[in-house]
Each structure stands twice: as structure tokens, then as C-alpha cells.
Amino acid sequence: MSLAATLWRWGTRAAAPLLPLHLRRRAARGKEIADRLAERRGEAAARPPGRLLWLHAASVGETLSVLPVLQALAGRAPDLTLLVTTGTVTAATLLGQRLEPAVAARVIHRFVPLDVPGWAARFLAGWQPDAAVFVESELWPNLLAEARARRIPLVLLNARLSARSARRWRWARGLGRELAGAFDLVLAQSEADAARLRALGARTVRCLGNLKDAAPPLPVDQAALARLRAAVAGRPVFLAASTHPGEEALVVEAHRALAAAHPGLLTIIVPRHPERGPAVAAEAAGAAGATGLTLARRGAGEQPGPETALYVADTLGELGLFYRLADLCLVGGSLVPHGGQNPLEPARLCCPILLGPHTWNFAEPVARLLAAGGARRVEGPDPAAALAAAVADVLSNPGCGQAMAEAATAAVAPEAGLPGQVAEALLQLLPDAGPDAGPDAGPGSGRPAFALRLGRNGPGTRKPGGALFEG
Known part of the structure; x- marks a missing residue:
């Protein structure tokens, strides 16, 4: 673990006693939902049986871009439950408004826990996702560290790294390699983003296209x-x-x-x-x-x-x-x-x-x-x-x-097939549904997870640590 990640880990632990007050103040300003503050501490898990894919979309833009992917996943994997976390109330509201009823029945929303090691660990222990997908660029070191410790396959979806940010990372090349290397798969928005992410240290990078290009027109009343x-x-x-x-x-x-x-x-x-x-x-x-x-x-x-x-x-x-x-x-x-x-x-x-x-x-x-x-x-x-x-x-x-x-x-003619291609790539990370993966199947049923199937990260070989970079 890098020095920066270590300092972040200890700093968030030290700040944890003050965060409940911070959350209550945010709730008073309408930036949190008071009845759901427990989710910000990693509580309120209600994992259903069967396969579960966790997708984190920080705010409105990321949430809107991933909606067609949720629909494509629901259509291709009838047994799959989709856990979607957001960091803002606005994004949560839009998610509820824009999901089609058939897809909404397969989606569970939670607010992402604050990046305190114990809260991140509680969240992952409760949900036990078969794979985790982070949309674009908001990444939290402790949450990723806990996921990697559990050998959960990690994906950075619709990833972007601007030329401006890439230039900044030249001053911290070692940390950049650790951050970009946290993911088993990176799906970049463009070939330019893909090149910058590879240079930063991402291990497996593909460019299928930008999900924002595939989004449908905004709805209207x-x-x-x-x-x-x-x-x-x-x-x-x-x-x-x-x-x-x-x-x-x-x-x-x-x-x-x-x-x-x-x-x-x-x-x-x-x-x-x-x-x-x-x-x-x-x-x-x-x-x-x-x-x-x-x-x-x-x-x-x-x-x-x-x-x-x-x-x-x-x-x-x-x-x-x-x-x-x-x-x-x-x-x-x-x-x-x-x-x-x-x-x-x-x-x-x-x-x-x-x-x-x-x-x-x-x-x-x-x-x-x-x-x-x-x-x-x-x-x-x-x-x-x-x-x-x-x-x-x-x-x-x-x-x-x-x-x-x-x-x-x-x-901006839409790339109609892109959400389906992304869904297929994500499904490759999950265990097979298998004969026992119906509604009564427990977490982790089916074949071994993606990172283990690739043979790159067997037990005890994944480096603990997190990643945090701004695209």
C-alpha cells in the first residue's frame, strides 16, 4: 500500500467519530435522506440469494449513462440482481424515475458508504457482490482496498482520464501505477483515454465506446x-x-x-x-x-x-x-x-x-x-x-x-449496440449462473470469479490498497 493510501486509511479512521454529525448536517440541508443515514455507515444490507453485481455511479451523469447497461444486463441475465449505489440524493431520485418497471424490480439502490475502513468492510460483508463496477472516475481507496482483500473482481466502466489529469500524475508515477492497476478490467470512453490509462498503469484496457453516446434522448412530460x-x-x-x-x-x-x-x-x-x-x-x-x-x-x-x-x-x-x-x-x-x-x-x-x-x-x-x-x-x-x-x-x-x-x-448518432457489448463484458466477470443459481442460490455460487479464472491473482497474491484518481 502506498504512503498516500496509508495516510488516507488512518485519516478516515480518525475522522469517523465526527462523520455522523457531518451526515446529520447534510440531511438537514437536503443532501442526505435522514432515514437512510445508516447506509452511509455500510449498514442496511439485504443481499438476496443468487448472483449480485454491484455498480457504483457517483452522481447524475454517471447514473444516466449506466441506465441502458442496467437494462441490457437485466435482459441477458434473468437471475442477476443489480445493486446500484450513488453518492447523491439527486442521482438516487433520477434512478427511480428513469428505470423501466421490469428493470426496477431487479435493482436495489443504496447510498454508497463513506470511505471509512470499517464502514466499507461492513458494506461488502453484508452484500458480498460477485463483481464491482465503478462508473467513470470517483474511486475510494478504502472501499477498493476492502474489495480487493475479498478478491472481488473490479471494473472501471466508461473510464476517463483527461490529458490535464494525466499530466498531473507525472509527478506521482508510482502512486498512479498502483491506482490504475487496481482494476481487473478498464473499459475506456475513448482510445485517447485508453492510452492515458495504460500509460498510468492500467493492466487490461479496452475501448468499446462512450456510454454517454448511447444514452437515449432525455424524457419529457x-x-x-x-x-x-x-x-x-x-x-x-x-x-x-x-x-x-x-x-x-x-x-x-x-x-x-x-x-x-x-x-x-x-x-x-x-x-x-x-x-x-x-x-x-x-x-x-x-x-x-x-x-x-x-x-x-x-x-x-x-x-x-x-x-x-x-x-x-x-x-x-x-x-x-x-x-x-x-x-x-x-x-x-x-x-x-x-x-x-x-x-x-x-x-x-x-x-x-x-x-x-x-x-x-x-x-x-x-x-x-x-x-x-x-x-x-x-x-x-x-x-x-x-x-x-x-x-x-x-x-x-x-x-x-x-x-x-x-x-x-x-x-451524435447513438451507438445502439454499445450497452449490450458492455453488458456482455461485465457478465464475463461473474460466476456462471449454473444449475444451482436460481432464486435460492447463495452468494458465490457458480464458477470462480473473473480474477481467479484469469490466473493473475490467486489467493494471497492481490496487493491490498485502494485507488483514488480524478478523471
Whole structure:
């Protein structure tokens, strides 16, 4: 175990007595569910008989990307139970909303335990997964160390390692090799990610494609869409989607610059984290009040009226509604150095896309969209002025917006077979269902697990230790 992993292990043990208070405070702010805090301590296991695959999807993006894989797994392995952990309440809510009923019956959700050695051990002892899959890049050293000690096959799914992060790892090559080598299988998002992960020390790396490319279009409540279309009929609509702190003020400033030349303009702001809605609305109202702009907030049950200039849409799971309503959108997290949110979602819904300069989280799809003409960069010394100019250009040239939308949609044609390929790869890690692996079969029935079948890590040969790296 590396020095960094050892320090983390002892540090989390020392912090453990303070974490229940931390969790209660988070619950008071709506960031945890008070009745389910035991799950954060690794408790509340209820392992069913038969085979069980554990998938950890930290937040909303990872959860949405893995939904088609859950469906493919359920269709291919009728005996398999799927344990899905998330780290946020928002992701848990979306999981419940988006799963088809037949798949939902096979899925058990838990909140991932905090990375305390004893809590991680309790979680794994209770669930005894036949394999563990971590989606993208949120990895916890103690949880992985406990999994490896139990010889549970580990997979990093839809893995990404940006060039920026890879450069950082040059300063800690030894630790990087330990981290990347924790996994029996890495399925990278792109060949560039795969190359960087191999250079870091990943042992078995494959690139089947990016699961975000295979996601279906975001859903919509057709009745809600009809109501909003009637409310804003004839008005130009600009959407700032999945915004982060610092971006809303720039969007309001851009709206003020646009309003005179584009009468009736409605700007919709969808904060990435809905709980920020009241604060975003207060900030926007303060900035807009001096110029007489009116504001409404969806989280308060308000609809945009004829005089509404700014609409804060602080609800969960409605981006599909607003992408369908808007004439163009800014994908948030890109005007500030966050790395950008997912541009594939508006592209699938034929919405012209604007992007700030900070898009490293989605470098490959952004490059694809820019090359195809489906997206446009917004950058310059004055971000608000640059944003206003780009919005004005698209709104003033309907043909330009239509061409961008068509180019974006064509550039992200879904990889329909990818979830099935990923499901097949994951099923290879599991024990055979076997004649005894019905509803009464116990944990671990069937053939030996993947790592043992490969003959690389027999009993006593796996190095204890964890992995933690940011993609």
C-alpha cells in the first residue's frame, strides 16, 4: 500500500467519530435522506440469494449513462440482481424515475458508504457482490482496498482520464501505477483515454465506446411541454442549462445586453443542483431588479408569464423539457473552470449549442460537435459580452440555428449496440449462473470469479490498497 493510501486509511479512521454529525448536517440541508443515514455507515444490507453485481455511479451523469447497461444486463441475465449505489440524493431520485418497471424490480439502490475502513468492510460483508463496477472516475481507496482483500473482481466502466489529469500524475508515477492497476478490467470512453490509462498503469484496457453516446434522448412530460409552449408562444427562448456558481450572473448580464434587440426574450436558467434554486433566483432578481426585468421560479410553482424575462427552473429531471423548448442553449460548467456538463443531451434534441472555454470533462464529444458545426465556442476577455454576441447571432439567423441543430444531431448518432457489448463484458466477470443459481442460490455460487479464472491473482497474491484518481 502506498504512503498516500496509508495516510488516507488512518485519516478516515480518525475522522469517523465526527462523520455522523457531518451526515446529520447534510440531511438537514437536503443532501442526505435522514432515514437512510445508516447506509452511509455500510449498514442496511439485504443481499438476496443468487448472483449480485454491484455498480457504483457517483452522481447524475454517471447514473444516466449506466441506465441502458442496467437494462441490457437485466435482459441477458434473468437471475442477476443489480445493486446500484450513488453518492447523491439527486442521482438516487433520477434512478427511480428513469428505470423501466421490469428493470426496477431487479435493482436495489443504496447510498454508497463513506470511505471509512470499517464502514466499507461492513458494506461488502453484508452484500458480498460477485463483481464491482465503478462508473467513470470517483474511486475510494478504502472501499477498493476492502474489495480487493475479498478478491472481488473490479471494473472501471466508461473510464476517463483527461490529458490535464494525466499530466498531473507525472509527478506521482508510482502512486498512479498502483491506482490504475487496481482494476481487473478498464473499459475506456475513448482510445485517447485508453492510452492515458495504460500509460498510468492500467493492466487490461479496452475501448468499446462512450456510454454517454448511447444514452437515449432525455424524457419529457408532454403535457408540461404543451403548457410551456403555450405560455411562451412566439417568444425567443435562450436556455442556460446545468449552470454552476458564477455562471448565472454572466447569463443575466448577457440577457440585459440582448433584451433591447430581441424583444420578448425569455432566458431560462437551470442550475446544475436544484437546491441552489432559491439562491440563484435571489441573485438573478437582484441583478435584474435595477433594469426592471421580472423573474419567476419553477421550484415555487410559478410559470413564465408574458412579462417574465428570467425563469429559474430549479426542478429535477426536466432538462429534456427545456432543451425541447429552447431556440438555443449554453451548456453550463463551461463558462467557469468546472470542465463542462454533457453536450450530448441537447445535441440529441436538436438544440443549437454554445460552449464556454472550459470543456475538458467532455473533450472528445465537444471536439466532434465543434468539427461538425453543431456547437460554437463562447470565449473572450468579457464572457458575458461574448455570450450575448453568440446568442444574438443565432437568434438573428434562424437558418444558422437550424443548421447547427441538424449538425449536432447527426454528430451524435447513438451507438445502439454499445450497452449490450458492455453488458456482455461485465457478465464475463461473474460466476456462471449454473444449475444451482436460481432464486435460492447463495452468494458465490457458480464458477470462480473473473480474477481467479484469469490466473493473475490467486489467493494471497492481490496487493491490498485502494485507488483514488480524478478523471
